[in-house]
Amino acid sequence: MPNIKSAKKRVKVIAxxxxxxxxxxxxxxxxxxxxxxxxxxxxxxxxxxxxxxMKKIDQAAAKGIMHKNTAARSKSSLAKRLNASA
Structure with missing residues (x-):
């Protein structure tokens, strides 16, 4: 556990x-x-x-929760499957 006040706050914020x-x-x-x-x-x-x-994937990528290349790959996979099912 951290002893310094700012370090304690960092632990709480990160959690x-x-x-x-x-x-x-x-x-x-x-x-x-x-x-x-x-x-x-x-x-x-x-x-x-x-x-x-796709909208949620874009939002996650914008927030940095998902890498932009991972987001693009997920969107591409979804679009490919949607077009194949038509």
């Missing part, structure tokens, strides 16, 4: 940020899974699900 990032990552994974499921089952709302997933 808060880690919890927030974890929540965003978890929600992102859920949205991506729903999009893949909608495409695979040929659901009526598959385009909306994919567009929502």
């Amino acid at each position: 808060t940020k880690t919890a927030q990032n974890k929540a965003v990552k978890s929600a992102l994974k859920t949205v991506i899974k729903k999009a893949y499921y909608a495409v695979d089952t040929n659901a009526a709302n598959k385009t909306e699900a994919v567009s929502l997933a």
Whole structure:
């Protein structure tokens, strides 16, 4: 445990940020899974699900939760699967 006041604060701030990032990552994974499921089952709302997933991926990349190249790869994979299902 840190002894210095600023170091104690850093520990608390990092814990808060880690919890927030974890929540965003978890929600992102859920949205991506729903999009893949909608495409695979040929659901009526598959385009909306994919567009929502792409939006969430962009937001995560903008916040630095996901690397921009990883985000681009995820979006490309979603788009490819959506176009193949049409």
